[in-house]
Amino acid sequence: MSGHTETHQEESFWRKYIFSIDHKIIGLQYGLTALVFLFFGFCLMMMMRWQLAYPEQPMPWFGWLFGESGIMLPEMYNSLGAMHGTIMIFLGVVPLAVGAFGNYFVPLQIGAPDMAFPKLNMASYWCYFAGGIVMMVGFFVPGGAANSGWTSYPPLADIATTGQTVWLFGMVLLITSSLLGSINTITTIIQLRAKGLTWMRLPFFVWAQLVTGFLLLLAFPPLEAAGVLQLMDRLLGTSFFLPSGLVVSGEILNVSGGGSPLLWQHMFWFLAHPEVYVLILPAMGIVAEVLANNTRKPLWGYKSIVYASTFLGFMSFIVWAHHMFMTGMGATISAFFQTTTMIISVPSVVILTAMFISLWGASIRYNSAMLFALGFLPMFGIGGLTGLPLGIAASDIHLHDTYYVIGHFHYVVAPGTIFALFAGIYYWFPKMTGKVLNETLGKIHFWLSMIFINGIFMPMFVQGLAGISRRLWDGGASYAHATETLWLNEVMSASAWLLGLAQIPFIYNLIKSMKSGEKAESNHWQATTLEWTDAPSPPLPHRNFEIIPEVYRGPYEYSVPSADKDFTPQSEA
Amino acid sequence: MLDLLRKYGLPLNASSHGSAVDEIMVLFHWLMLFLFIGWGLFFIYTLFRFRASKNPKADYTGVKSHFSSGLEVAVAVIEFVILIGFAIPIWATRVNDVPNSATGAEEIRVIAQQFAWNIHYPGPDGIYGSLDINLVDEADNPIGLDRTDPNGVDDFVIINQLHIPVNKPIRIDLSSKDVIHSFFLPEFRVKQDAVPGMSIPLWFEATMTTDEFLKTTVGSEREGKGFEIACAQLCGLGHYRMKGYLTVHDQDSYDSWLVEQQEILKEEGDEDDWGDDGW
Structure with missing residues (x-):
């Protein structure tokens, strides 16, 4: 009898935690996997930063990874660079922002028992997981993992070592996963909103996920097609991206030719520019939730933020070629893309300004979640503003492919998006686990991260102005124009390693609080949205709510003048 | 501003068109600096003034003026002046009418x-x-x-x-x-x-x-x-x-x-x- 029970329990364990169709479990699966990949991607960079700061010196402690000499060779450096970008974006930030937070909180915030297609949801996670495994396999094939940059420009990528083939297979799986997920998100938001939850009553986080869903759905297929074409170039002898007459290392390349390397760039950036907004919109969504909750007042200009973010979504499809000004672009086409790029900066300014103005008249609670959300604002500001000179072809002449670009997009994604994701973790951890994260550790985590992350990325603008190219194995040491700013490499590397150490309080906090943290109430932050007001912490398996709530008002009714408490839940009649 | 950019890395310019490129970088960095300092001062002031211990009751409405719309329009106008007045013409001189022997x-x-x-x-x-x-x-x-x-x-x-x-x-x-x-x-x-x-x-x-x-x-x-x-x-x-x-x-x-x-x-x-x- 006992044997029977055990089998039964084991089965239910697999069904409950591994091949689950509950959006909350899938969200947690996404979240944990993505956090592991984020840390791994960051480790790759911490190793690269040794080589940049101390070129050609054996690496202490980890040198054995690079053979007997302990020196990271250029091939290895290029592999780590390509994989850092790929892992951070496709295996880390997007799965965390969309797969984890989107999956977990979209149904809860709209009062739905689950996503519209629970099995599709499970399939989406396992495609992502398989894609991650395939990407990791790349490190063990001859020649190492993909080494042509996360952008994989042919002809370099077409003639690269086997790792590139593995990368392409991995990407096809990851893109498939994103497509499944985005269909699910869009359908869920359109179909499963609780009674009374009209469009203008949606929490901004849900709006951000909706726009993100459309971006993923419409932008990824061209890259999937491009990935298949590059696979064919590599495996079947086609020449989609290879022109005629190539001579590589003195040998005439035996291909039919007639293709175009720029075709890849167009298909790639047609995804990869909207991808920027896939990275930033969910982050803005999280920040909006945390800001409204901890300012104890409504988000200022909710409607303009919503309109701006949908406009941002549309515009993000027609700016892609600003990544390609240096490929020989004529005056007319570049005028178009410069104009659209300037236009897209306006809604970003609108959103950021509205968030700043939301602070006026607030009663600000400084908890860890709020600190990260507040940190997001100026950091994203720097990231966005430094995009302006890159979006104009003439100034891009000097700055394109330099560290200025690296600084710019890292400010958007690292102290921007990743800080917002930290805010989300601190804010929603009590809901997900029923436990509260330690605030002191959280604040230590914030302040150390804030200092060191700027120590990494701020000097990049200086090196970029000096004209130091990105992706140089020696960090520019061989170039004359780099001599005066080369010392910054050590500053940046030390900051990166210290930033790594600054994550220890966070990891410890997660584990410790999960085990023995203070118990959370169902509405721990006295919030107004449904996931806090109508679901226990954690929400009920499979159906979330005891009673499916009805909605009577907007998402951020804090400090309503006539109300007896400083928050009025959406579901309060 | 050019001196500032030069101080922070920008090499000297040794070409006839380079000063035009530098000029756009200078204009943008002014705009960036202006916006960042504007946002920053507002940000720090609000963080300080509206902390919960000082201001226990939040104001439901917050800012009533539409000053920010003016700011947004101003940013858009400045960007378009840079775009049409500088960026597009400069790029045209780079890629149109390329001289030959x-x-x-x-x-x-x-x-x-x-x-x-x-x-x-x-x-x-x-x-x-x-x-x-x-x-x-x-x-x-x-x-x-x-x-x-x-x-x-x-x-x-x-x-x-x-x-x-x-x-x-x-x-x-x-x-x-x-x-x-x-x-x-x-x-x-x-x-x-x-x-x-x-x-x-x-x-x-x-x-x-x-x-x-x-x-x-x-x-x-x-x-x-x-x-x-x-x-x-x-x-x-x-x-x-x-x-x-x-x-x-x-x-x-x-x-x-x-x-x-x-x-x-x-x-x-x-x-x-x-x-x-x-x-």
């Missing part, structure tokens, strides 16, 4: 490869000899120049050494043998991808000779290091060492350098003739 420019071809810059001069006749990939020999003829073509007899090809005259438009036709590279002259505000299968023209005019530039570096960490060609696009494991050198001559020394190259070419030819005789 007929309009008084010095024409040079640069053919990039992993991991070197092949510089191809047309010689005194001003006409490039034809190229044939079947003639490519990495040791002796990296670009596959056809010496039997009459136009190619006086051509000369040097690796990683670009020589140009000062104060004269230089037209470079840029291409690549293998993968994408990017031809970058930081002090000249010149950058152009070298895309295989395409020949892309770029042009600039140096306003400073190498000797003059070296005088400006005296006493700095860069002392004694002249102009260089950098590769700006990841092109493989040797990307970091794909460095070339640029020497800007005054017209006289450029002319004598050209004569010198013809002499070297002739000597090499004589050696080949001698070799043929012996065989």
